[in-house]
Amino acid sequence: MTSKLLIRGAIALAVATSLASHAAPPPDTTTMTIQASVPGVCRVQNAGVLDFGEVDNQQGNDTDMAATFEWRCTKGTTGTITIDDGGNGNRTMTSALTATPLAYDLYMDPSRTLRWGGAPTEAIIVSGSGMNTPVARSVYGRVEAPDAEAADPANNYQDAVTLSVTW
Numbered sequence: 001m002t003s004k005l006l007i008r009g010a011i012a013l014a015v016a017t018s019l020a021s022h023a024a025p026p027p028d029t030t031t032m033t034i035q036a037s038v039p040g041v042c043r044v045q046n047a048g049v050l051d052f053g054e055v056d057n058q059q060g061n062d063t064d065m066a067a068t069f070e071w072r073c074t075k076g077t078t079g080t081i082t083i084d085d086g087g088n089g090n091r092t093m094t095s096a097l098t099a100t101p102l103a104y105d106l107y108m109d110p111s112r113t114l115r116w117g118g119a120p121t122e123a124i125i126v127s128g129s130g131m132n133t134p135v136a137r138s139v140y141g142r143v144e145a146p147d148a149e150a151a152d153p154a155n156n157y158q159d160a161v162t163l164s165v166t167w
Contacts, residue, residue, distance in 0.1 A: 040076070042074070042126070042167040045069070046070045046134070047069040063143040064112065064142050066141065073129075076127075082119075083106055091103060092159065094159065095155040095158075104142065108140070
Protein backbone atom coordinates (compact mmCIF):
# COMPACT_ATOMS: atom_id res chain seq x y z
CA MET A 1 0.00 0.00 0.00
CA THR A 2 2.83 2.32 0.84
CA SER A 3 4.51 1.60 -2.45
CA LYS A 4 1.30 2.40 -4.30
CA LEU A 5 1.10 5.74 -2.52
CA LEU A 6 4.70 6.48 -3.37
CA ILE A 7 4.11 5.63 -7.03
CA ARG A 8 0.99 7.80 -7.15
CA GLY A 9 2.86 10.66 -5.50
CA ALA A 10 5.72 10.33 -7.97
CA ILE A 11 3.30 10.35 -10.90
CA ALA A 12 1.50 13.43 -9.55
CA LEU A 13 4.84 15.20 -9.08
CA ALA A 14 5.93 14.29 -12.61
CA VAL A 15 2.66 15.54 -14.09
CA ALA A 16 2.83 18.80 -12.12
CA THR A 17 6.47 19.36 -13.16
CA SER A 18 5.60 18.60 -16.78
CA LEU A 19 2.65 21.03 -16.76
CA ALA A 20 4.76 23.75 -15.14
CA SER A 21 7.46 23.42 -17.78
CA HIS A 22 4.82 23.60 -20.56
CA ALA A 23 2.94 26.69 -19.27
CA ALA A 24 1.19 28.82 -21.91
CA PRO A 25 3.25 31.71 -23.25
CA PRO A 26 2.16 35.22 -22.25
CA PRO A 27 -0.59 36.71 -24.48
CA ASP A 28 0.34 39.01 -27.32
CA THR A 29 -1.35 42.43 -26.91
CA THR A 30 -2.05 45.56 -28.90
CA THR A 31 -4.27 48.62 -28.46
CA MET A 32 -7.29 49.72 -30.46
CA THR A 33 -8.34 53.37 -30.81
CA ILE A 34 -12.05 54.01 -30.31
CA GLN A 35 -13.39 57.25 -31.77
CA ALA A 36 -16.50 59.04 -32.97
CA SER A 37 -17.38 62.40 -34.41
CA VAL A 38 -20.41 64.44 -33.29
CA PRO A 39 -21.11 67.07 -35.93
CA GLY A 40 -22.62 70.44 -35.10
CA VAL A 41 -26.16 70.29 -36.47
CA CYS A 42 -29.35 72.32 -36.11
CA ARG A 43 -32.84 71.26 -37.15
CA VAL A 44 -36.27 72.88 -37.42
CA GLN A 45 -39.25 70.55 -37.25
CA ASN A 46 -42.91 70.12 -36.44
CA ALA A 47 -44.05 73.43 -37.86
CA GLY A 48 -47.72 73.77 -37.13
CA VAL A 49 -50.35 75.74 -38.98
CA LEU A 50 -50.77 79.43 -38.34
CA ASP A 51 -54.51 79.69 -38.82
CA PHE A 52 -55.96 83.19 -38.70
CA GLY A 53 -59.42 81.65 -38.64
CA GLU A 54 -62.22 83.91 -39.80
CA VAL A 55 -60.86 87.36 -40.55
CA ASP A 56 -63.68 89.81 -40.01
CA ASN A 57 -63.02 92.50 -42.57
CA GLN A 58 -65.94 94.61 -41.31
CA GLN A 59 -64.61 95.36 -37.82
CA GLY A 60 -61.46 97.31 -38.77
CA ASN A 61 -59.31 95.36 -36.29
CA ASP A 62 -56.04 93.54 -36.89
CA THR A 63 -56.28 89.77 -36.70
CA ASP A 64 -53.44 88.27 -34.65
CA MET A 65 -52.62 84.59 -34.25
CA ALA A 66 -49.58 82.51 -33.35
CA ALA A 67 -48.20 79.08 -34.14
CA THR A 68 -45.23 77.08 -32.94
CA PHE A 69 -42.45 75.00 -34.39
CA GLU A 70 -39.56 73.17 -32.74
CA TRP A 71 -35.83 73.47 -33.13
CA ARG A 72 -32.80 71.73 -31.73
CA CYS A 73 -29.04 72.14 -32.11
CA THR A 74 -26.06 70.11 -31.03
CA LYS A 75 -24.58 71.43 -27.79
CA GLY A 76 -22.42 74.46 -28.50
CA THR A 77 -23.79 74.91 -32.03
CA THR A 78 -25.34 78.27 -32.88
CA GLY A 79 -27.98 78.49 -35.61
CA THR A 80 -29.86 81.25 -37.39
CA ILE A 81 -33.54 80.67 -38.12
CA THR A 82 -35.16 82.56 -40.99
CA ILE A 83 -38.61 82.48 -42.57
CA ASP A 84 -39.00 83.23 -46.26
CA ASP A 85 -41.69 85.43 -47.79
CA GLY A 86 -43.90 82.52 -48.78
CA GLY A 87 -44.92 80.82 -51.96
CA ASN A 88 -46.11 84.08 -53.49
CA GLY A 89 -42.86 85.82 -52.56
CA ASN A 90 -44.52 88.72 -50.77
CA ARG A 91 -46.29 87.34 -47.69
CA THR A 92 -49.72 87.21 -49.22
CA MET A 93 -52.30 84.46 -49.09
CA THR A 94 -54.20 83.75 -52.26
CA SER A 95 -57.47 82.06 -53.07
CA ALA A 96 -58.41 79.88 -56.01
CA LEU A 97 -61.62 81.93 -56.28
CA THR A 98 -60.17 85.42 -56.57
CA ALA A 99 -57.10 87.26 -57.78
CA THR A 100 -57.16 89.61 -54.77
CA PRO A 101 -54.53 88.48 -52.22
CA LEU A 102 -54.77 88.79 -48.47
CA ALA A 103 -51.57 90.23 -46.97
CA TYR A 104 -50.09 89.05 -43.69
CA ASP A 105 -46.77 89.24 -41.89
CA LEU A 106 -44.82 87.17 -39.36
CA TYR A 107 -43.03 88.39 -36.26
CA MET A 108 -40.61 87.19 -33.57
CA ASP A 109 -42.39 88.87 -30.68
CA PRO A 110 -45.96 88.93 -29.33
CA SER A 111 -46.18 92.71 -29.77
CA ARG A 112 -45.48 92.15 -33.49
CA THR A 113 -42.76 94.78 -33.80
CA LEU A 114 -39.84 92.53 -34.91
CA ARG A 115 -40.53 91.17 -38.39
CA TRP A 116 -39.30 87.61 -38.91
CA GLY A 117 -38.00 87.26 -42.42
CA GLY A 118 -35.18 85.95 -44.53
CA ALA A 119 -32.64 88.76 -44.07
CA PRO A 120 -29.96 88.43 -41.37
CA THR A 121 -31.45 91.41 -39.55
CA GLU A 122 -34.84 89.64 -39.51
CA ALA A 123 -33.56 86.30 -38.19
CA ILE A 124 -33.41 84.75 -34.75
CA ILE A 125 -30.24 83.26 -33.31
CA VAL A 126 -30.51 80.00 -31.35
CA SER A 127 -27.85 78.04 -29.49
CA GLY A 128 -27.91 74.35 -28.74
CA SER A 129 -27.93 73.03 -25.20
CA GLY A 130 -27.27 69.47 -26.29
CA MET A 131 -30.53 68.24 -24.85
CA ASN A 132 -32.36 65.73 -27.02
CA THR A 133 -35.63 67.52 -26.35
CA PRO A 134 -36.75 69.96 -29.05
CA VAL A 135 -37.32 73.57 -28.02
CA ALA A 136 -40.68 75.11 -28.94
CA ARG A 137 -40.64 78.55 -30.51
CA SER A 138 -43.62 80.75 -31.39
CA VAL A 139 -44.21 82.62 -34.63
CA TYR A 140 -46.62 85.56 -34.35
CA GLY A 141 -48.76 86.47 -37.35
CA ARG A 142 -50.91 89.44 -38.21
CA VAL A 143 -53.42 90.35 -40.91
CA GLU A 144 -53.78 94.10 -40.63
CA ALA A 145 -57.27 95.54 -40.80
CA PRO A 146 -56.75 97.54 -44.03
CA ASP A 147 -55.52 94.36 -45.78
CA ALA A 148 -58.52 92.37 -44.59
CA GLU A 149 -60.87 95.08 -45.84
CA ALA A 150 -59.30 94.94 -49.31
CA ALA A 151 -59.79 91.17 -49.62
CA ASP A 152 -62.78 89.67 -51.30
CA PRO A 153 -65.11 88.27 -48.64
CA ALA A 154 -66.10 84.64 -48.23
CA ASN A 155 -62.93 83.11 -49.66
CA ASN A 156 -60.36 80.78 -48.17
CA TYR A 157 -56.82 82.10 -48.46
CA GLN A 158 -53.58 80.20 -48.08
CA ASP A 159 -49.82 80.50 -48.38
CA ALA A 160 -46.83 78.41 -47.24
CA VAL A 161 -43.56 79.71 -45.83
CA THR A 162 -40.27 77.89 -45.41
CA LEU A 163 -38.46 77.95 -42.08
CA SER A 164 -34.72 77.48 -42.49
CA VAL A 165 -31.90 77.08 -40.02
CA THR A 166 -28.27 77.60 -40.94
CA TRP A 167 -25.33 76.92 -38.67
